[in-house]
Amino acid sequence: MxxxxxxxxxxxxxxxxxxxxxxxxxxxxxxxxxxxxxxxxxxxxxxxxxxxxxxxxxxxxxxxxxxxxxxxxxxxxxxxxxxxxxxxxxxxxxxxxxxxxxxxxxxLGYVPQGRIVFREMTVVENLEMGAYSVKDKSRLRPLMDDVFAIFPRLAERRRQMAGTMSGGEQQMLAMGRALMGEPxxxxxxxxxxxxxxxxxxxxxxxxxxxxxxxxxxxxxxxxxxxxxxxxxxxxxxxxxxxxxxxxxxxxxxxxxxxxxxxxx
Ligand SMILES: Nc1ncnc2c1ncn2[C@@H]1O[C@H](COP(=O)(O)OP(=O)(O)OP(=O)(O)O)[C@@H](O)[C@H]1O
Ligand SMILES: [Mg+2]
Incomplete structure (x- = not known):
């Protein structure tokens, strides 16, 4: 059947x-x-x-x-x-x-071609930018913890300027930023x-x-x-x-x- x-x-x-x-x-x-x-x-x-x-x-x-x-x-x-x-x-x-x-x-989250990050901002600031559409700002901390759990490297570099990171790290950051919007x-x-x-x-x-x-x-x-x-x-x-x-x-x-x- x-x-x-x-x-x-x-x-x-x-x-x-x-x-x-x-x-x-x-x-x-x-x-x-x-x-x-x-x-x-x-x-x-x-x-x-x-x-x-x-x-x-x-x-x-x-x-x-x-x-x-x-x-x-x-x-x-x-x-x-x-x-x-x-x-x-x-x-x-x-x-x-x-x-x-x-x-x-x-x-919808979007990670554009060419790993575009805000170069003069830190990792944390870049991630915060990704959450601009999240209304409940108390979600920011748990969302960022989730991103850091997937990308531990970003947690290590949280205060570093994005523009000074390696290409691979910038790509992880671009992906993490998209995740911050709870897509x-x-x-x-x-x-x-x-x-x-x-x-x-x-x-x-x-x-x-x-x-x-x-x-x-x-x-x-x-x-x-x-x-x-x-x-x-x-x-x-x-x-x-x-x-x-x-x-x-x-x-x-x-x-x-x-x-x-x-x-x-
Ligand atoms: N802003 C634009 N203005 C005019 N033509 C464009 C523009 N962006 C892309 N094109 C043209 O549109 C076509 C498709 O481009 P698109 O970037 O979507 O291709 P793609 O499959 O992503 O290629 P790639 O693998 O090189 O990234 C190409 O012929 C490109 O030259
Ligand atoms: Mg393309």
Whole structure:
């Protein structure tokens, strides 16, 4: 007898879906739903009918070549770029076209590409900035303790100016700052880009810890092997369109994906 429970994954977890169809759209407990998104810079249209779904407690990766539009998807979701067309819902609430500060208040965290921190501020001050949307200021201390538990290095460096820290430490700080807003979902743009190998490992370990703690994440990554290895599902974008989607394992195993994006 067929189960009445909606399934989160496509029936066969090793199935790869091609083209614009999003096989999990409408299934399960979708926290973020991006449907047929078009986005443009001026007259130049970059995204064409992009669809992406992230369920609660899922880690989903977006991979694809340089210029595919990966960052543009995240910028559209967080409200830095107004969508031309399409729908963006967070927990069933339409957020497409809202301002970034409004969207942050709806529970979205954003770690932009290039580990942007306030260089002339200390670690603690940077983390406090991340909590600007938290109304109950008595939450600050426990939130910061949670961040320090995940990133002990930040606790050691709490009085240090962010600009004087290593690239890896700044990336941890950028991630910690996003956590301070008590997000329901965190968007991360290239968290490992340009980091020394041991920091790359650490960043992915921390993402794994956040996942085990139940955090929902949408990650854009150049390091597709690492990203897909820790992801429940992934989307491959090419020239601003959905190209493939499937489980992290299915994408890692597919010869076309391997040849095009995984260097083998
Ligand atoms: N502010 C902007 N103004 C005009 N064009 C832009 C702007 N930002 C990005 N683009 C263009 O949009 C396209 C998609 O860029 P996007 O940054 O989304 O790609 P990406 O997949 O994140 O690439 P990368 O892997 O290099 O980070 C590119 O052709 C880029 O040149
Ligand atoms: Mg990018």
């Amino acid at each position: 067929a189960s009445e429970q909606p399934t989160l994954a496509p029936p066969d977890p090793m199935t790869l879906w091609e083209g614009g169809e999003d096989p999990v759209a409408g299934q399960g407990d979708a926290l973020l739903r991006v449907r047929d998104l078009d986005a443009a810079y001026g007259k130049v249209q970059i995204l064409h009918d992009v669809s992406i779904t992230v369920h609660r407690a899922e880690v989903v990766s977006i991979i694809g070549p340089n210029g595919a539009g990966k960052s543009t998807v995240l910028k559209s979701v967080i409200g830095l770029l107004k969508p031309r067309a399409g729908e963006i819902d967070l927990a069933g609430m339409p957020i497409g076209g809202l301002r970034p500060d409004q969207i942050v208040r709806h529970g 329901r979902l965190i968007l991360m743009d290239e968290p490992s880009l340009g980091l020394a190998p041991r920091f790359v490992e650490q960043v992915f370990e921390r993402i794994g810890e956040l996942k085990r703690a139940g955090m929902t994440m949408l990650i854009v990554e150049q390091n597709a092997v690492k990203a897909l290895s820790i992801s429940d599902r992934g989307y491959v974008l090419e020239l601003g369109r959905n190209r493939f989607t499937g489980s992290g394992a299915a994408l890692l195993a597919d010869p076309r994906v391997r040849r095009l994006y995984l260097g083998g």
